[in-house]
Amino acid sequence: MDFRSDTLTKPTPEMRQAMITADVGDDVYGEDLTIQRLEAMGAELLGQEAALFCVSGSLANMLGLWLTVERGSEALCDSQAHIVRAEMGAHAGMHGITTRTWRSPVGVARLEDIEPLVSFVGGYLVKTSTIEIENTMNFASGAIQPLSNVQHIAQYCRDNDLALHLDGARLANACVATGTSLADYGRLATTVSLCLSKGLGAPVGTLLASSKENIAKARVQRKRLGAGWRQAGILAAAGIYALENNIERLAEDHQGARAFADEVRAVAPWAVATEIPTNIVVIGTGSLTADEVVAQAGTQGMIVTKLAAREVRVVTYLGITHEDCVTGGKILASILKNAEQS
Numbered sequence: 001m002d003f004r005s006d007t008l009t010k011p012t013p014e015m016r017q018a019m020i021t022a023d024v025g026d027d028v029y030g031e032d033l034t035i036q037r038l039e040a041m042g043a044e045l046l047g048q049e050a051a052l053f054c055v056s057g058s059l060a061n062m063l064g065l066w067l068t069v070e071r072g073s074e075a076l077c078d079s080q081a082h083i084v085r086a087e088m089g090a091h092a093g094m095h096g097i098t099t100r101t102w103r104s105p106v107g108v109a110r111l112e113d114i115e116p117l118v119s120f121v122g123g124y125l126v127k128t129s130t131i132e133i134e135n136t137m138n139f140a141s142g143a144i145q146p147l148s149n150v151q152h153i154a155q156y157c158r159d160n161d162l163a164l165h166l167d168g169a170r171l172a173n174a175c176v177a178t179g180t181s182l183a184d185y186g187r188l189a190t191t192v193s194l195c196l197s198k199g200l201g202a203p204v205g206t207l208l209a210s211s212k213e214n215i216a217k218a219r220v221q222r223k224r225l226g227a228g229w230r231q232a233g234i235l236a237a238a239g240i241y242a243l244e245n246n247i248e249r250l251a252e253d254h255q256g257a258r259a260f261a262d263e264v265r266a267v268a269p270w271a272v273a274t275e276i277p278t279n280i281v282v283i284g285t286g287s288l289t290a291d292e293v294v295a296q297a298g299t300q301g302m303i304v305t306k307l308a309a310r311e312v313r314v315v316t317y318l319g320i321t322h323e324d325c326v327t328g329g330k331i332l333a334s335i336l337k338n339a340e341q342s
């Protein structure tokens with residue numbers, strides 16, 4: 001049972017069939033009709049004018065921030081944001097973008113935490129260009145950004161000439177859990193991403209959506225970074241299949257994650273600090289180290305991720321059954337039974 005990440009999904013036979021029969025062409029020449037179909041579909045779903053198929057969520061974030069943050073300016077984000085914790089310094093290293101972070105105990109972005117950080121002064125203070133939020137929050141137990149919070153932040157951005165980038169790697173999880181649409185969130189952002197390769201089950205790919213003008217610029221920068229596609233309609237076909245068939249199914253992953261957390265809480269109530277809204281469970285390891293927990297889980301046939309010295313993460317996804325979640329939760333509970341809250 002491999003609970004490391006929902007990026008581990010493998011294409012189902014039906015998805016593979018869609019890939020085999022995809023119409024393909026050279027996308028750098030603008031000739032891959034399947035990619036064009038996916039991009040049109042993504043733009044509409046996300047409530048934006050245009051979309052760009054990217055190889056990864058990291059690339060979509062890179063291009064999204066590059067569009068609105070000039071070299072030497074800054075983006076503000078949560079201290080747990082994927083862009084600062086897990087994108088290998090790409091935004092600074094490749095695009096000269098600096099970041100400053102706010103702290104939110106449960107990963108929920110609130111304007112009152114963000115506003116005091118905003119710097120409008122050029123000249124001697126780094127100028128804030130963009131606010132970045134992540135929905136759902138990977139490193140904060142899959143926390144959902146409430147739509148009203150995002151509306152407030154978006155309004156503030158509009159009023160103050162700031163851009164809003166929404167890292168929607170798992171936006172579909174947030175929407176399924178709250179009964180909102182992708183466009184409800186997507187249309188609020190200047191630039192928004194949506195990963196097809198996580199819970200949605202495609203092998204590769206993330207959409208970046210924005211205005212037509214922005215997407216045309218991002219297409220050029222993507223090529224500059226060496227990530228122009230050729231006959232990648234094979235991959236886009238998997239993305240189309242994912243959008244048409246795998247969104248509602250995410251609810252099963254959420255139920256599985258809650259079942260996992262319930263098993264752990266039954267024995268170690270301190271270990272799971274928050275409610276589990278989507279498919280990610282961050283578990284404190286108390287007096288055991290995360291390394292010890294990962295090793296003990298391994299001997300019992302289960303893989304979990306070390307997130308910090310005393311924190312592990314479990315992610316549910318297509319291919320992990322509800323039974324796996326209950327069994328996995330029991331295994332982790334048995335490991336934490338003798339640990340103490342630290």
Ligand SMILES: Cc1ncc(COP(=O)(O)O)c(C=O)c1O
Nearest residue numbers: 056057058059082134138167169
């Ligand atoms: C919130 C978030 N954003 C972006 C990414 C990057 O996606 P990729 O691994 O496709 O680069 C991830 C990956 O897990 C993520 O969790």
